Amino acid sequence: MPETKSKLLIPVVGAAVVVAGSIAAYMYLKGPSGDGSGALGSAKLVPSTALMATYITTDPQAWEKLQQFGTPEAQKLVAKGLEDFNKEMSKDGNISYEKDIKPWVGGVMVAVLPPNAAKPAQFNAPAPGANPQIALRQEPQVLMVVGIKDKLSALNFANKLKAQKGVKSQETDYKGEKITQTQAETGEPTYSAVLNNSYLVFSPEKPIVEKAIDTYKGQPSFAAKEGANSILSKGVDVKNSLAQVYIPDYPGMVRQLIAASPQGNQVNPQTLKQLDQVKSMAAGVGVDDAGLRLKAIANLDPQLNKFQYENSESKILGQFPAETFALISGQGISKGWSTVVEQSKDYPEFKQALEQVRAQTKLVNLDLDKDIFGWMDQEFAFGAIPSNQGVLASIGFGGAWVFDTSDRKTAEATLTKLDNLAKTQQINITTRNIGGKDVTEWQIPQQGALFAHGWLDQDTVFLAVGGPVAEALANAKNQTLDNSDSFKAIAGSLQKPNGGYFYLDMDRTMTLFNRFATQTQRPIPPEANAVLSSIRGLGITANSPDKSLSQVEILLALKPNTAK
Structure with a gap:
């Protein structure tokens, strides 16, 4: 692996989130076209060894719904971020998301795969005084699967990318499929392949693209993994879904991530044993009239689940002003x-x-x-x-x-x-x-x-x-x-029955934040203030219908967009 690559999970997953987040920011303001039904199809190209996968929809109705929220200041902040993103994209090769990418991009799946079994030649020698065990850790790998909804537009984008000044492209054959290596003068190479003229698979690592091709050719896929097909087909029931996260083997995922972490050998064996209580997890983020809503479902092992869940009538909320x-x-x-x-x-x-x-x-x-x-x-x-x-x-x-x-x-x-x-x-x-x-x-x-x-x-x-x-x-x-307008707006629509509430009124909280900021002469940065001021509050609740299932619901209640 190149020396400059981090051996930690966070930068790897973070990079994928930045890419997906950039697409999401654009869709938020511009309104994409596409659908959210392709999660199962995308998962058929992801190797079965994948630890988790996130599917980001390009359904225009969902993203247009999100535009009804946000103060003018927050809207301007997102618009500026988008403008900077576009400038960065077009800096070297005049690439425009609106013209070159949006027309052909369908749903986007980001999958996290475990590190490859390391060979000694893959590593640089540890620095003097470094712990060799830590130095030889590898980070998980990332694979992106992008649906192609307009083949001609995708081809035009590929040709434009190849023609960019300072960008080198090289094609190799792998089992009858072309893998394209693309590298800018100052960057690391990336690898991609178009499969069945319907999907673009992309990764910073060539072996990961090869694994996706193997999966396309018939090797076991993430979609066929035990427990995955069910959660991929059902997903999580949220209105106007923006993204869905799938973890079919939760304890297996966490164990592999811990093994890849420099601190992995410090984890108590009993802590690892506790992981077996959770079999699989799925989560969905959507937007409705109240704001952004996240629902997460955990399938539990009833024999190992020791938690004694009880519904709460929440009458005690009536004791608070x-x-x-x-x-x-x-x-x-x-x-x-x-x-x-x-x-x-x-x-x-x-x-x-x-x-x-x-x-x-x-x-x-x-x-x-x-x-x-x-x-x-x-x-x-x-x-x-x-x-x-x-x-x-x-x-x-x-x-x-x-x-x-x-x-x-x-x-x-x-x-x-x-x-x-x-x-x-x-x-x-x-x-x-x-x-x-x-x-x-x-x-x-x-x-x-x-x-x-x-x-x-x-x-x-x-x-x-x-x-x-x-x-x-x-x-x-x-x-x-419990009878106040704020509580009804922030927590009133959360699932019932439940085990209780977490409730935060952001307006009243910001009053205190601003007071402390004035006292300490450390004002809240304008960007942070714009984002926080567009949030009405945060509500969280959970329930467990039986010992084999646990559900969490989170509502980020947003203020309506008042911009003219």
Whole structure:
């Protein structure tokens, strides 16, 4: 391998993402033509040894839908990036995506293949003092399969590419198919072949193109791999699909990537064993009226899956005020903790750390398993709420933890122990009534309450950082989070039932970011601000209908395009 090539996975996959991303950026603004039905056809040209594959559609309807989002600033930023991309393409040979590439490009599949078995002659000698084992690592290989929807336009592009000044082309025969090597004066060679006049296969490595030809000639393909045909045919159900990712053998993929990593020999064998819980994965990204939506599906081994999933009714969201800008909710912390404790038996280092934490909590008369996690057996939520009062004045927000429990007695006993511990630290413990509820506060002189806790109803307890946050929870006079327009727009369309939510209101979060940036005199770069300001929020949820299936859904809620 050339010395300049990285031995890490990230640059390799990153290069493929840049190529695909550049195409995607152009399609976003210009609107391509094509369809998203070619994933299975493309996969028939990918060798069965491929670890994963991503299919990017060129369906115009999907990409045109995306254009309805984005602030004018974000639209200008993408347009400038596209302009720079076009200038770079046309710098040496007057290549235009609009005229030369767009007319013939169909769907694009990017496949990641494992490293070839290395021969000593393939490597340069390790640098003095280098670890030979690390120096001899190889990175996974990348193969791109591009659908050809207009053969004449594709031929014209190929001829134009060959005619570029400073570009050398050389054709060789492999099993009756032509492989074209193309190399600019200052770049590395690339290799491509046109198969059945319908697909262009492309790679920086000639052996990878040869493998694609072997597959075309009848060798096992990615499409025929166990589990692959099903996920390729079904895909993931998202509206206006932009891209689909397919991983038919998840544990096998991760093991091979770890083996190719310089740190691969540092991975705990028990960690590798955990990989076997997941059989295969598929993910899809699409665009709908709310924004960009990603869905991922993992097929699990029910015999190895130890996680005890529970649906959450999410009634606890009604305990938070509408201005809550970040939240994580779920169900059954105590069961999750029990699973962690059970699995720690297979990880000596983690088990030792766990025992150390248990020992530390015992010093303050708390049993980690019983007093802290034992009573957290029902719904829970952690939220961030803005406030500029009291101890929160300098940071602008406080935190709240709300738990439903079936064991109020143990929860009250734990809070009493915490209050007594605070008293030993010269903290003043007071009680006041807020909205008809008794709230215990840890008072800091001249600043107000640092911490507070109380019961919102018979089975629901809250803990709050900052007196104003406790007031917002206990008063409960205003609109609640689950009924707010922001929550409905960001998380309201996510799958139900589910195990809980991750919720982030970007507008309120940006207010805090800008505040910190002003205080530290380090303003957010205009480009980053343009992108962040076009996002309304982020919503994530997951569910598991049974022990053989897990599903995750992510919505990047976007603001509508207001440009005239």
